[in-house]
Amino acid sequence: MGLSPPSGLLPVPGVRLASGAAGIRYRGRDDLVLVALDPGTVTAAVFTRNRFCAAPVQLAREHLARTAPRYWLINAGNANAGTGVAGLEAARVTCALVAERGGVAPEAVLPFSTGVIGEPLPVAPFAAALPDLFARLDGAGWEAAARAIMTTDTVPKAVSRQVAVAGRTVTITGMTKGAGMIRPDMATMLAFIATDAHIAPVALRPLLGRLVDDSFNRITVDGDTSTNDACVLAATGAAGVAPLEGPEAAAFEDALRAVFLHLAQAIVRDGEGATKFVTLRVSGARDRAEADAVAYTVAHSPLVKTALFASDPNWGRILAAVGRAPLPDLDLSRVDIRLGEVAVIRGGEPDPDYSEAAGQAAFAPAEIDIAIALGRGRAETVIWTTDLSHDYVRINAEYRT
Amino acid sequence: MGLSPPSGLLPVPGVRLASGAAGIRYRGRDDLVLVALDPGTVTAAVFTRNRFCAAPVQLAREHLARTAPRYWLINAGNANAGTGVAGLEAARVTCALVAERGGVAPEAVLPFSTGVIGEPLPVAPFAAALPDLFARLDGAGWEAAARAIMTTDTVPKAVSRQVAVAGRTVTITGMTKGAGMIRPDMATMLAFIATDAHIAPVALRPLLGRLVDDSFNRITVDGDTSTNDACVLAATGAAGVAPLEGPEAAAFEDALRAVFLHLAQAIVRDGEGATKFVTLRVSGARDRAEADAVAYTVAHSPLVKTALFASDPNWGRILAAVGRAPLPDLDLSRVDIRLGEVAVIRGGEPDPDYSEAAGQAAFAPAEIDIAIALGRGRAETVIWTTDLSHDYVRINAEYRT
DSSP: OOOOOOOSOOOOTTEEEEEEOOOSSOSSSOOEEEEEEOTTOEEEEEEOOOSSOOHHHHHHHHHHHHSOOOEEEEEEEEOOOSOHHHHHHHHHHHHHHHHHHHTSOGGGEEEEEEEESSSOOOSHHHHHHHHHHHHTOBTTOHHHHHHHTOSSOSSOEEEEEEEEETTEEEEEEEEEEOSSTTOSSSOOOEEEEEESSOOOHHHHHHHHHHHHHTTGGGEESSSOOOSSOEEEEEEOOTTOOOGGGSTTHHHHHHHHHHHHHHHHHHHHHTOTTOOOEEEEEEEEESSHHHHHHHHHHHHHOHHHHHHHHTTOOOHHHHHHHHHHSSOTTOOGGGOEEEETTEEEEETTEEOTTOOHHHHHHHHSSSEEEEEEEOSSOSEEEEEEEOOOOHHHHHHHHHSOO | OOOOOOOSOOOOTTEEEEEEOOOSSOSSSOOEEEEEEOTTOEEEEEEOOOSSOOHHHHHHHHHHTTSOOOEEEEEEEEOOOSOHHHHHHHHHHHHHHHHHHHTSOGGGEEEEEEEESSSOOOSHHHHHHHHHHHHTOBTTOHHHHHHHTOSSOSSOEEEEEEEEETTEEEEEEEEEEOSSTTOSSSOOOEEEEEESSOOOHHHHHHHHHHHHHHTGGGEESSSOOOSSOEEEEEEOOTTOOOGGGSTTHHHHHHHHHHHHHHHHHHHHHTOTTOOOEEEEEEEEESSHHHHHHHHHHHHHOHHHHHHHHTTOOOHHHHHHHHHHSSOTTOOGGGOEEEETTEEEEETTEEOTTOOHHHHHHHHSSSEEEEEEEOSSOSEEEEEEEOOOOHHHHHHHHHSOO
């Protein structure tokens, strides 16, 4: 789906990374990442809202509330989810191992795990691998790290941007993993973004909230949510400028948003079995919650998704999904639907100029825009999703068997 | 999925049926059904809540509000949905054709259509076929009718029951169509049930509401709802007894419920691509709405459904779906999950006695029970659903192409 491995990734001053093959589950590939943050780094994070949340999520939340993180420890292959008290203890041990060697409090280590649910997390591989990782921490480690955190991902996903602030260059680099939004097995979406800008703690949390709401919270592959989702944003301050407090605030936030959007859309492009990248716009809603309700009802409809897979401009399925969205008093006679540039539905009925051939041409490309106008207000939303293919069923039916 | 064509269907005194090949879309098979109800018959109906509802649904609602129905007119192959003002006019013409020949007001005819969305409904085939149908109306026409209303169904679905009331025999016979709950293309679920009991209009509507709530409203294949769904219950009174007003009320309602359940479950068993028939029980909820919310979140999870297809006892996916259900303050540490007789999750964690082999044995059969206990109240629910298979994607991706 138009994804290639990242190139031109830039170090973020104040951030050093190392990856290694700890053999937690995979053989012959890196599966453990250590990220070291310079003192003074400010970190914010958001976690899965699934109540079935993994041990590392519970511990990372606890640690983040107590002190500023100095290390992130990320493993792939084992989610340490559904592992009970023993899983929480294993996560604590891995943090203690990093803390001891790094000379920080255990609370200064944030643990992240992604992989199979319900299997005990072995701590011995961490103990064996960490000395080497500490020895190899390096600002240039982003690409290897993006590769080491992959599970069912087919390609590493990372990106960098730079923006000028007060005459200096501020760098933003981020990486993410996830394919299938969101897959409880290989549980699932992790995103790590760092910048050398200085951002006050009081500003970083709402900033992360805005960015996630416009990016990772606007993608869906299958509507399922994970036990391990986390998105972390760190600001090291090494660039010596505080862009949010100056005239470049908007430009800086736009650059950050571009990184978040790139990473979030990369997850959709790498979606399990995906053959289509769909941008779904809903406008004319009374408020954004309404627009979202329609967008997700359409995006999660198996009938719409199989029609997308078939490149079949089956507007009846789209209209039926709009019709069952939980909106009070929705008047379908005011609804317009466009597929790309083609007007399909106007006022709830087929557009007089619509032809099946035009619809098929609009649905043929791998990247499709669907625009739904509700005609009842001024609010709108955009989300990104995929189709439902044979491969989605194959991947998810055959994963453990 | 354990379905065979119906046998032993019983006439319902006061109800006569005829089927014929009108050639509305299909060739070489019946596609039109006329059902005649004796004077005095009381009818109640429920229709799709999808706001994108078909012309016959709009017209049937309007007619039902005005007079007691004397005829049902059902066609397969064309849903007369998404057809605008012309579609409504076509539906009116077909009712007028029946009314003229039957000597009743047009409002005494209820139209039902199922089939492809968005194609004009031709009325000439109705005009040509109706004289023959009127000539062949017969109480024994249920099986042929159940076959004539099929679209993507693989087997006709109908059942009869009898119950003794006040020394007389009351008969209930019903038929339904639908495969893929609910499929906007072959839009979708129709159910017609008749009894010769006498039931007052004021009692029939709430009775139908209870029955549908316990049957057709508790099944899901893919979470999509149709533009044409309708369920109709007629009581002709020909048996001369009023069971709801006597001591046999419970036995009679149980017999009716058994018919509704049989028909609803037959739709799931005939579900598109279905290889599993899943009974999903959620107990220990604070109220039924909570129990339903959990049940449907699990039933609609593509990850749970693909695990069912793979006969993979992937409890992590079930627990993760429970964890994202919209329940306030859900405490997963009180959740138990059983697959058939096998305890899998106890108190939010794997049961100590659980083994993968036991789970696989429980997930292997074509009929699977999943029981989820929330541990926060006394309300419960049961719904029926299917897996998500390669064939579901194939059927829905290839339908129009």
